[in-house]
Amino acid sequence: MIEFWYEFASTYSYPAAMRVEHLADQAGVVVHWRPFIVGPLFNEQQGLTDSPFNAFPVKGDYMWRDLQRVCDREGLPLHHPSQFPRNSLLAARVAICGLEDGWTPAFSRAVYQANFVDDLDISNPEVLAPLIASVGAGPEHVLAAAASAPVKDQLKDHVRQARERGLFGAPSFVTADGELFWGNDRLEQALDWAVRHQDMESA
């Protein structure tokens, strides 16, 4: 088992979301998708009110170049979004709605495609509606549910859990024994760890 903590506005969460299922399948590890919002953690831990990639342009310049290289290596398309970061709150709440029925992974990949390939505003319900329909759910019903108190509370609870696990960025991976890995480039190591821990449990 591995928890995949991701944020729809996060650039490196995009390749991680596109890679995680395939690599986890190969490793025989189950993925628990954990959409959350990283802004509150950035703010309370580092005093940031914007993405660190905007607050510190030299880091932003590097990140966009590195992300292009990462996507090139993985064969993933990338279009530098005309707005960054985009407000990810509504998309995260919709992703929460799909956890029980199992469409969260497919919906999440569609949101990343919208944000980082098609350059669409993922905070707009009209952008999200066809993505919800594409995974076989009912946009009207789901968007209403996403605005309900229980779903809002569940997303808040995800942020609380993320804080408890020591997260400070996205994407992050947490194994069953609580080991934390930060960044798309730690996905393979997180899966290795999860496999070795499973072995120990069954030994």
Place this chain on the structure above:
Amino acid sequence: MIEFWYEFASTYSYPAAMRVEHLADQAGVVVHWRPFIVGPLFNEQQGLTDSPFNAFPVKGDYMWRDLQRVCDREGLPLHHPSQFPRNSLLAARVAICGLEDGWTPAFSRAVYQANFVDDLDISNPEVLAPLIASVGAGPEHVLAAAASAPVKDQLKDHVRQARERGLFGAPSFVTADGELFWGNDRLEQALDWAVRHQDMESA
């Protein structure tokens, strides 16, 4: 050719310094060792007056755990230094002194061993003297040269070059065509890039 930009106080520079020569040899890439001081960049780019790993404890906690995993994977010993970060100015100036005679790589590895394995104060000339002697240079002569204006200026020039290349952390790698890679975990990709660029030059 690859430039290896490193800082003696930087935790992830330690595994990078221990790995770079072997991997570059295998790839047929020449390494140019570029000791520098990252503090001025942290300050002017991010307003930091301490290591980000101290300024933001949640990132520091993660870094020490991740560094332990990185070192375990590489078979490198690691002792959490009793002081972090250590003042690296004198060690960097000494490293500058060895560039012409070629003992900078061996001396630099010895400094990382002192800081991150033997828990020694690398700002102390008495700690550095035996490390200088161990690479076949004269401690008294070298320590005097390290305090001279030309060596101080050369280190300042390294910081200036680092800024020009878009660096914001250590370790970093820069290829002949100016491609920047940040972090020990980008070493392999930087070497790949350098090899492909060499191929293009000779094609």
